[in-house]
Amino acid sequence: MFGTPSSTPAFGTPSSTPAFGTPSSTPAFGTPTTPSFAGGFGSSLFSTPFSSQQQQQQQQQQQTSLFQQQSPSTGFGFQSTPFSTPQPTPFPNAQLTTQMAPVSPLPFSLADRDIQAIVDAYKEEPGNPKYAFKHLLFSVTDPQFRVKPAGVSDIMWAEAMGKLEGMESADRERLWPQLVQGFKDLSQRLKLQDDVIVSDAERLRITQSNVKMLQRHLQADTLPLIERMRQKEQGLQRRLLRVMRMVEALEGKGFRLPLMKGEVELAEKLAAITRQLKGSGAELSRRVQNLLTLSRVQANGIGAGGSVYLPGSTKIHEQSLVDMQEVVQQQTEAIARLGNVLKRDIRDMEIIMAEDTELTD
Structure with a gap:
C-alpha cells in the first residue's frame, strides 16, 4: 500500500511484486522495453529511504545475470505485455549486450591544473621557471661580470639584447641586462636607485656651489687682475715707444752703435x-x-802692356x-x-x- 515500506528495491532493480503491465525486472541497457508505467503505485520509489543507494551499488555487480531476462508472469495472471499483445522491438530476434571500457582517471582536472599554474606563477623560488614576476632591467655592470643570468629564457634574453643594441654606443658600453625576481629584488633595486639619486643630487649640489664660488672669484679677483695687467701692458708699450724715439734720435745724430x-x-x-x-x-x-x-x-780688352797712359794725367x-x-x-x-x-x-x-x-x- 502507499506509504508502507516495500520489498522492491530502488528504480532500475528487479522488483518482487511487479506493477500492472510491467515485467518483474527492470530491463538492462540495450534490451527491448515495453511501454508501461514506471512501477506500481505502491512501489518503493516513494517509500525507499536514501540509504538504499548502497544496496543499488551492490546489486550492480549482479546486472550481468539480469541481462536478456524477462519476467515469467505478471500480476493478476496476465502475460508480460499489456493486453497480451507482443510489442515490436527495433532489433527483432536480437539480444544486445554492452560493456563500458575502463577509463583511467585524470591525475588533475582542468580547474586543478589552472590553480596549480597560478600557484607556480606566484611561487618565488630560484629554480622555478614558471615564476611570473621576473624581468630583465638594465644596470651599470663591469665587463668581467657581463654574463647571461641563470633561469632566463632565450626569448626574454633575445628581447633584452635587442633593446640593448638599439641604444647609443655610450649606453651599450656601460649597461647590461640584470635579472630581477619578485618584489624583494624590485624593492632592493628601488632602494639602490634612491641611494644613487641622493648621492648624485649631493654631488650636483657641491658642483653648483663650486661653480658659484668660481664665478664670484672671477668677478671679484680675476677680471680686475686682467684689467690691471692690460693697463700695465699699455704703459709698457708707451714707455717702449719713448725709448725707441730716443734711440732713433741718437742714431740720427751719429750715436748709433753697431x-x-x-x-x-x-x-x-x-x-x-x-x-x-x-x-x-x-x-x-x-x-x-x-x-x-x-x-x-x-x-773690353782694348788696353795692352804693363801700363796705361791717360791724356792730361800722370x-x-x-x-x-x-x-x-x-x-x-x-x-x-x-x-x-x-x-x-x-x-x-x-x-x-x-x-x-x-x-x-x-x-x-
Whole structure:
C-alpha cells in the first residue's frame, strides 16, 4: 500500500511484486522495453529511504545475470505485455549486450591544473621557471661580470639584447641586462636607485656651489687682475715707444752703435772711404770718371802692356789700378748697403709715427 515500506528495491532493480503491465525486472541497457508505467503505485520509489543507494551499488555487480531476462508472469495472471499483445522491438530476434571500457582517471582536472599554474606563477623560488614576476632591467655592470643570468629564457634574453643594441654606443658600453625576481629584488633595486639619486643630487649640489664660488672669484679677483695687467701692458708699450724715439734720435745724430760683426766691418769701410773722399778735394768726381772709363777699356780688352797712359794725367801703375778698382767696387757695395739701411730706418720711423698718432687720438 502507499506509504508502507516495500520489498522492491530502488528504480532500475528487479522488483518482487511487479506493477500492472510491467515485467518483474527492470530491463538492462540495450534490451527491448515495453511501454508501461514506471512501477506500481505502491512501489518503493516513494517509500525507499536514501540509504538504499548502497544496496543499488551492490546489486550492480549482479546486472550481468539480469541481462536478456524477462519476467515469467505478471500480476493478476496476465502475460508480460499489456493486453497480451507482443510489442515490436527495433532489433527483432536480437539480444544486445554492452560493456563500458575502463577509463583511467585524470591525475588533475582542468580547474586543478589552472590553480596549480597560478600557484607556480606566484611561487618565488630560484629554480622555478614558471615564476611570473621576473624581468630583465638594465644596470651599470663591469665587463668581467657581463654574463647571461641563470633561469632566463632565450626569448626574454633575445628581447633584452635587442633593446640593448638599439641604444647609443655610450649606453651599450656601460649597461647590461640584470635579472630581477619578485618584489624583494624590485624593492632592493628601488632602494639602490634612491641611494644613487641622493648621492648624485649631493654631488650636483657641491658642483653648483663650486661653480658659484668660481664665478664670484672671477668677478671679484680675476677680471680686475686682467684689467690691471692690460693697463700695465699699455704703459709698457708707451714707455717702449719713448725709448725707441730716443734711440732713433741718437742714431740720427751719429750715436748709433753697431750690434753685429758685419755692421762693425761695414762701419770701418765707410769711415775709410770718407777719409779718402775728404782728401781728394774737388777733383774727386773727375778722377772717378777717369777710373771708370779706364776700367771699361780694360774690361773690353782694348788696353795692352804693363801700363796705361791717360791724356792730361800722370802714368798709373797696373797694380795701383787694380787696387783702385777694388776700392771703387767696395765703395759701391757700401753705398748700396747704406741705402738699404736708410730705407729700413724710414719705414720704422713711419710705423712709430703712425702708432704715436693712434695713442694721441
